[in-house]
Amino acid sequence: MSSTAAALPTADRHDVAAALRDALLRAEFTSDGLLDLLGAPAYAALARSETVPALRATRGDSPLETLVRLFLLQQPVPRARLAEVLPLDACLDGGWLRPSGDEVAAVVDVRPYGGPDGEDWYIVSDLGCAVGGAGGIGSREEGVVLGVGGASMTLAGITVRTPVASALDLGTGSGIQALHAAQHATQVTATDLNSRALHITALTLALSGVRAADLREGSLYEPVGEATYDLIVSNPPFVISPGARLTYRDGGMGGDDLCRTLVQGAGEHLNEGGYAQFLANWQHVDGEEWTERLRSWVPRGCDAWIVQREVQDVTQYAELWLRDAGDHRTDPAEYAARYDAWLDEFEAHKVRSVGFGWITLRKAAAAHAEPSVVVEEWPHPVEQPLGEAVRAHFARVDWLRTHDDAALLEASFRLSGEVVQEQVGLPGAEDPEHVVLRQGRGMRRATKVDTVGAGFAGVCDGTLSAGRILDAIAQLMGEEPVLLRDRTPAQIRTLVEQGFLEPVADTAG
């Protein structure tokens, strides 16, 4: 366990958190209020860790400007002015603020964060860490607790949000995943190796007006013993680095071992039908297929859907994380030595590049003999939130598993919403070189189809069975219907698996 020395607000003063929350809401210190005040460019600049535009936009002394300077931009503000905006003595007493001469300064960053249903939430983090990003974090202390980053939002977006009894947020940090989980899980457990993170999670939940979680300190699954959950989420310290330095990102287990251990361990902690969803980094090692590496991580009894979103070569990777920690702003010789150590580590383990992506496991019902493990690369933009698309993927997997080709030809399908056809070929050519179906929603996939596949998809409105449609296409093309019924199910399966077609009934006409 690691911890920075700076004091934190008291976590058990719920009365103070509630009074502070009321004051923040009254002043419209919310994500919408912030956007209105700063304007889109300054608001977006904050997300890139650039504070100058926001400082320029908050020179006045309205309650909202005062709070933005105090809680997001780490500016001390005059005591008398602040007393008009929030319950000053209670906030000093509860440790949210500290006196600084005639002024008062914040002890933690507080960032307004809008929930999916318009909730006004607040993410608490260490000072200078609410708007971390390309410019480097505000503190380089080992146990520093960061606010919300791009990875946090990605995981929150892909999480399946069906109502469940129990959820585990492993490596909770500022508590953002626990905050989301509390909306659809009766009981939320949040763990972290860093006790400071657990303290900050308690503050995030209290200030957001959300019920407290069961907070447990320790590494990986150790703090939860043999407990099982309906949902496990983790945005773990997935960075593959030479030695642990920063608890929030460096797993400290060597290579991608922390992510592997996390994924492998999930099987024992999931209830039947439960989901485990992780962000992860994985090594691409000379002489090994990355997809096989990932397949070997999937625990027995689980279906898996693994999506590689990006690959960086080892130099890009080292630079990304050196900059993330602000190392590029230190002594050049120190920077060079750190960079060198990173490349040494990769060279020693024959690592060429590193993949970034999402891993979703679903604990299958005991009756499923053959798990479905899909490992794929999809680096293109998707439509977040994707939680419903993830749930639907596993529902389609179940459907395909229980329908052999004969049953598939008996079933009828509907083309999913917002699928269009694109014809690709040389300008002026009479016939397209190939036909692509493209989704406008969810994963926004594109897939090549042949003439039969395109014709088939176009006719699918849920009325005729697949077999009847293929017979009609065979007639139009002058083909033998039996041959078409024989060779097309594989293509239909792919279209179903990827969500272009939705099964609607097993026995339609």
Ligand SMILES: C[S@@+](CC[C@H](N)C(=O)[O-])C[C@H]1O[C@@H](n2cnc3c(N)ncnc32)[C@H](O)[C@@H]1O
């Ligand atoms: C990248 S942060 C994610 C924080 C937050 N869940 C989010 O989505 O923004 C990773 C968190 O995992 C914690 N952590 C590091 N090593 C851990 C371990 N071995 N077991 C559990 N948590 C760990 C860190 O302290 C940090 O809070």
